Amino acid sequence: MPELLEKLSFYLDFPFVRYAIIVGVLVSLCSSLLGVTLVLKRYSYIGDGLSHVAFGALSIAAVLKITNNMLLILPVTVAVAVLLLCTGKNARIKGDAAIAMVSVGALAIGYLLMNVFSTSANISGDVCTTLFGSTSILTLRVEEVYLCAALSIAVLAVFILFYHKIFAITFDENFAQATGVNTTIFNLLIAVIVAVIIVLAMNLVGALLVSALVVFPSLSAMRVFKSFFAVTVASAIISVVCSLIGIVVAILAGTPVGSTIVAADIVAFGLFYSISLIQGRGV
């Protein structure tokens, strides 16, 4: 144990490890907050769809040799998130079908572009690290950390400021509309925030594992807690703790960062599920 602590303290001396921990905590906190809303609105899989869209946009940015790829990834992901979340019941292609179509389409087009207009000597490596986020969190630049911190603070501020409106829309959109809440504007706001979180979270766990950050902490918290507020707070704590454990285990044991964080989330879900069984709350 003292050896592990010594090793951890040695690793913490490296700035890129500290950046990874800061970004990991911020991203997991933001994703868990919106995760509760997305799970309750039956949009659990939107994280997956949007992260694939972000992957497609990243491929286009690579082909066009855009230095700051965020300038393309963020607007494209936000636009698709708005399309998916705001067209709602009036859409000709509805809910899960639209997400599945966008998700698979963007992934295929992204991979196709990367292969046809190759700009790197190691395409499979680039694709692999983007999809699974093996080490991208340990290769962040200082500017990216600042950008992530600014976007995370903006997301947290919006969530706290409009907590009651988000709560109302999450549970009963029609009732919220009847009571004077502009549901269109707030659905748009949720869509934008979700897109921002997904783009940020891609660095942490990779495009294929983003959904885990959105879904697992919320589902774990819902096993034990029942009010929206308690679930949101518990979800945030679970998400941050799991991300910290995942990053620390990954750098100590040399495992891929993204999948180690998700593994920690799965263990937490198992733990909370067991607690709910002991409490007699069932599944």
Place this chain on the structure above:
Amino acid sequence: MFKVVLAVLLAFAALFAKEPGGKEKYDIDISRMSGTMVYGQVYQMVTYPSKYLGKHIKMKGFFSSYYDEELERRFYGCVIQDALACCSQGLAFELAKPREFPKEYPAEGDVITITGDFDFESDEGGGGFPIIRNAEMQTEK
């Protein structure tokens, strides 16, 4: 008195030059790090080489070499892979005591440990690459 002072100075010099147990002291010992950390550290060294110029480095990885026909020069590298083994990064090295290739070099993919000083070799096109100079190489059997 002079002998005592000299002995103390020599003892201090030895203390700072070597770690206990006769081990060399390194500014960055990548061979002690986990796979994930190694990948992150080598990425930093390749991306921001100016921060590491002159640092005494120790790294462990796979031996690799290639011959550049345009430059008529053979490059030797110590390559590491990330935890998913889909991405690899490496640092070129130049041995302090040149050896004959391929007779005195390990086979491609053999595990090697390199110690030496970090440097950046600029090329004519304005680019360049990081390289470990005055290197010593040990092959893991």
